[in-house]
Amino acid sequence: MITRDEFTTIAGNGVWKQNTSIVQILGLCPLLATTTNAVNGIMLSLATIIVMAMSGVAVAALRNFIPHEIRIPVFILIVAALVTVVDLLFNANLHELYLVLGIFIPLIVTNCIVLARVEAFAAKNPPLQSTFDGIFMGVGMLWTLGLLGAMRELLGNGTIFGGIDMVFPSLQPVQLLPESYPGFLLALLPPGAFILLGCMIAWKNWLDARAAQRAQRRPPTAVAATG
Amino acid sequence: MTGGARKISAPGMAIRTAAILFVFVIAFTGLLSAAYQWTKPAIEASAAEEKMKLVDDVLPRAEYDNALLNDTLTLPPTPQLGLDEPSTLYRARMGGKPVALVFEAVAPDGYAGKVRLLIALRADGTLAGVRVTQHKETPGLGDYVDPKKDKNKSRPWITQFTGMSLATVANSGWKVKKDGGNIDYYAGATVTPRAVSKAVLKAVQWAEANRTRLIAETGATK
Numbered sequence: 001m002i003t004r005d006e007f008t009t010i011a012g013n014g015v016w017k018q019n020t021s022i023v024q025i026l027g028l029c030p031l032l033a034t035t036t037n038a039v040n041g042i043m044l045s046l047a048t049i050i051v052m053a054m055s056g057v058a059v060a061a062l063r064n065f066i067p068h069e070i071r072i073p074v075f076i077l078i079v080a081a082l083v084t085v086v087d088l089l090f091n092a093n094l095h096e097l098y099l100v101l102g103i104f105i106p107l108i109v110t111n112c113i114v115l116a117r118v119e120a121f122a123a124k125n126p127p128l129q130s131t132f133d134g135i136f137m138g139v140g141m142l143w144t145l146g147l148l149g150a151m152r153e154l155l156g157n158g159t160i161f162g163g164i165d166m167v168f169p170s171l172q173p174v175q176l177l178p179e180s181y182p183g184f185l186l187a188l189l190p191p192g193a194f195i196l197l198g199c200m201i202a203w204k205n206w207l208d209a210r211a212a213q214r215a216q217r218r219p220p221t222a223v224a225a226t227g
Numbered sequence: 228m229t230g231g232a233r234k235i236s237a238p239g240m241a242i243r244t245a246a247i248l249f250v251f252v253i254a255f256t257g258l259l260s261a262a263y264q265w266t267k268p269a270i271e272a273s274a275a276e277e278k279m280k281l282v283d284d285v286l287p288r289a290e291y292d293n294a295l296l297n298d299t300l301t302l303p304p305t306p307q308l309g310l311d312e313p314s315t316l317y318r319a320r321m322g323g324k325p326v327a328l329v330f331e332a333v334a335p336d337g338y339a340g341k342v343r344l345l346i347a348l349r350a351d352g353t354l355a356g357v358r359v360t361q362h363k364e365t366p367g368l369g370d371y372v373d374p375k376k377d378k379n380k381s382r383p384w385i386t387q388f389t390g391m392s393l394a395t396v397a398n399s400g401w402k403v404k405k406d407g408g409n410i411d412y413y414a415g416a417t418v419t420p421r422a423v424s425k426a427v428l429k430a431v432q433w434a435e436a437n438r439t440r441l442i443a444e445t446g447a448t449k
Contacts, residue, residue: 036366070248081255085262092266095273157367165375188366 002128010129014136020113021144022201027113031145031197032190034104037153037162041145044104049138051086051108052117055079056130059122066123075118083109097167113137144200151196155187282317282329285347285356291319291326300444302330307433309333309341309426316441319347325442326350328434331360334426338418339363342372344426348434352392357385357427362419369419384420387411388427393435401428 020026035041058078059066066074087105090098108114117137122130153162158177165172186192235243275296282295300316308314310333317329327349334342343361348354359373370376374383387410391401402408403421412420434441 065247066251067244067247070244073248074251077251077255081259084259088262088266088270091273092269095276099277183367185365185368 002132006129007132010132011136011139014133014138015140015143018137019140019144019204020137021141021148021197022204024113024116025201026116027111027141028197030104030107030111031148032193033107035145035149035152035193036156036188037159038146038149039161039163039167040104041149042142043167044107045138045142045145047086047104048108048111048113048141049135051079051083051105052114052134052138053131054082054086054134055114055118056122056134057127058082059118060125060127060130063123071119071123072115075115075123079114079118080109113141148193148196148200152187152192155184155196156192157181157183157188281345281358281360282347284358285345286319286327286329287355290349290355291321293318293320293323295319295329300441305433308430309335318442324350327355328438328441330430330434332426332430334422336418336422336425337362337364338369338416338422339365342419342423342426344423344430346427346430346434348431352394352435354388354391354427354431357388357423359385359423364419365416369416371413371416372419372423384411384413385423393431398428401425401431 018024021028021031030044031041034044055075055078059075062074062078083105087102090105091102117134121133125133150160154160154176158179158181159173159175161171162173184192187196278296295317298318298320300318302308302310302314302316304311304313308331310331314331318325319327319329327347329345329347332344332346334344340363341361342359342364345358345360346354347356362370362373364370364372366376371378371384374385377383377385396409399407400409401424403410403412403417403424405412405417406421408424410420410424
């Protein structure tokens, strides 16, 4: 089973401390390609969450049978097989969603985040912890890619949630900037993703540095002062 | 690995590792083929459904009564359509009489490579509809040729072609207004609509020239 502490650590690592996109800087290829709007980024992350949770369980359950020397090929085999199965199941049963997520699912095989977490976490931890690790790493990716996508489309097109009508036909993208906004192509092209990702990394580091400074300034006897 | 407790000879180790890897490969290949077999019928059904949805965009279902997906003709690579691979032409009939041809064409000179089109041409020579099925045009700039990305939802750019025919519009009219034709475009993104207009004209000219042959030929009628 999983303790509360373990769960908090895993969640904190996934969402903030070890965030795949702005700390580990992994999986940049899908990040650049899909975050032209928030919806695409979020959808790719959702598909990745499913695959990461599944591969986490599978590898953690089989971890004692996998010899150390051939762990990488076996991990790749497991991840690739699971991605293909997810791809087929989506195509067969959730066709509408597949039309939206479809192009992203095979991309997940090449996403080094999955292999990295399987190697760094699932190979050494029990299945339940590995599942949560996969899910929370994916959640970390979800908010980063969603935010990056939202910034890119806002700067590039002046809209937000473009393409939402392809997931939920009843919803429409929101035009945040005036219709006359000329657009800013750089934000939509891959270099724009790099620049904005750089800004996000700087922002995170600044927040962390500020938090560290505050923790230092505040003397450890603060508890006594309040009491 | 350093300092293993058990002493295993190198070849023995290699064989053991290979055997384990083999077992994993067999197990996961089995899983894959099971999933493939299990999902195959559903996937095929939805692929056909999807094709019909594309056709519905260019040709209303009320205009024909045959099983369109089964009344096909396999076309060899046709340069006039911009296709360098074989493609499929669908024939729509109403009470056995041909009403329209539905076929693919490619505009090879889009801003970012090929723009694939699906064209439906009625028997009287008018276009029932044109749709972009695949493109890599710049998001937010040239991609308005795809009605899903067009900001003008009530009258997307691509619908301008609907109703046009060689008989009513002179060849010079099948161009964007900047080039002296009838086709509107958004300022700043002329390359894509220009390429699409050119490809549509060429495709319609080809279909008109070959109409009788395309309808009569029983090449791949299933």
